[in-house]
Amino acid sequence: MATKKASSGGTFSKFIITLIVLIILGLGGTAVFYYLRYFGPQVTANQEYLYIHTGSTFDDVYKTIRDEKIVRDTATFSWAAHQMKYVGHVKPGRYKLTDGMSNRKFIRMLQLGEQDPVDLSFHVFRTKEQFAGFVSKKMEVDSLTLLRYLDSANYVQQFGLDTNNAFVMIMPDSYKLDWNLSADKFYHRMYNHYQNFWTDERKQQAAAINLTIPQVSILASIVDAEAVYDDEMPTIAGLYLNRLRKGMKLESDPTIIFAMHDFTIHRVLNKYLSVMSPYNTYVHTSLPPGPVMMPSVAAVKAVLNYQKNDYLYMVAKEDFSNRHNFAKTQAEHNINAAKFRKALTEHHIMK
Structure with missing residues (x-):
């Protein structure tokens, strides 16, 4: 057991x-x-x-x-x-x-x-449509929404701008942004950066040349469109400021190209000069109502730190170096312009 x-x-x-x-x-x-x-x-x-x-x-x-x-x-x-x-x-x-x-x-x-975050880095764009398209490829917000905000008078007036000059508050730089940032928050980020750039010292420089902050950027856009090389920017800025002070028309070819919205033009012909547009500086005295492109920071600084000179005229050099011949008198300018026209014809550049 x-x-x-x-x-x-x-x-x-x-x-x-x-x-x-x-x-x-x-x-x-x-x-x-x-x-x-x-x-x-x-x-x-x-x-x-x-x-x-x-x-x-x-x-x-x-x-x-x-x-x-x-x-x-x-x-x-x-x-x-x-x-x-x-x-x-x-x-x-x-x-x-x-x-x-x-x-x-x-x-x-x-x-x-x-x-x-998205690294949004850009230099310059010809038009706000191009810029909106670029941003929409990097972020969630679509280009039409971005344009609608920028074209809304009620919206941009909070920044002290209007629909003609609102594009100036977007300054080329590198930004870190949330991908899903709304259009409203996106523009406030751009405006904050714009405000930070415009220090008291720069505001005083703008006042010294009798231009508002948006006008500085508008003139800078013309300078940027004219200059291929940054070292020519202060000279070009000084020339245009001389014309403004004398009450002369700016007669800037980039403003004609912008008015026509044809950025394939290489030779501004006389028939283009009568285009009906507030951006036509061959017809209207003073600055156009808005920028003709997104100005670079270098161009804005060039306007604020312009070269003091006596130039009133400029034309591209006939050697196609993308530099300019500057002149103080119409007679001198006519000689330079004839050289450039001859070079264009010899190279069969008719448009």
Whole structure:
């Protein structure tokens, strides 16, 4: 009888040990299960960024992640997103993806809205339409919305500008901006940068040449359109300021090209000079109502720090060096202009 009891006790002990082992294995398996779902590598290298548009729901985000194969297991991502209560807290933006990123880290980034800013760097653009098109390729906001704001008198008046000169507040530089920045916030960022540029010293320089801040940029746009080389900008600025002081028409070819909206023109013919436009400086005295291009910072500084000279006329050099011959008198200018016209004809540049 004693032997039987020992055998029964041994069997029970084995059962307990087996049960404990199974529990441990089960807990270990559960731990591994949760670890892989939360902390295991999930994000792939298929995409560099996840773009979440304004107004997107979790279903929209899930569809993008699934369609673009952003994670290895979409079911695991969805489960983790629900567990972390991300589903009702979607934030738009551009999110940088790292190969092997875990669900927990990925979803946490999305929850906090820790998006990767856009590096928006630009020099100059001929027209606001070109600029809006450029921005819309880099950011969520579309070009038509950007143009609509810039063309709204009620909107731009808050910046002390009008629809003709509002483009001057956009200054070439490098900006770090959230991808989903609204048009309104975008223009306020541009305006803040514009205001920071216009220090008290620069405002005083503008006042000293009897120009408003927007007028400085308008003249700078003409200087920029005329000059290929920055070192000529102060000379050209001084020339145009001389004409303004004397009440002479600026007679700037870039203003004709802008008025006609034909930037393929290389030779401004007499028939173009009568184009009906407030930008035609062969007809109207003083500056045009707005810039003929986005002026560079160098051009704005050139106007503020213009060269004091006696020049009243300029024409491109006949050697096509993209530099200019400057003149103090009409007679001297006529000689320079004839040389350039002759060179154009010899090179069969008729338009």
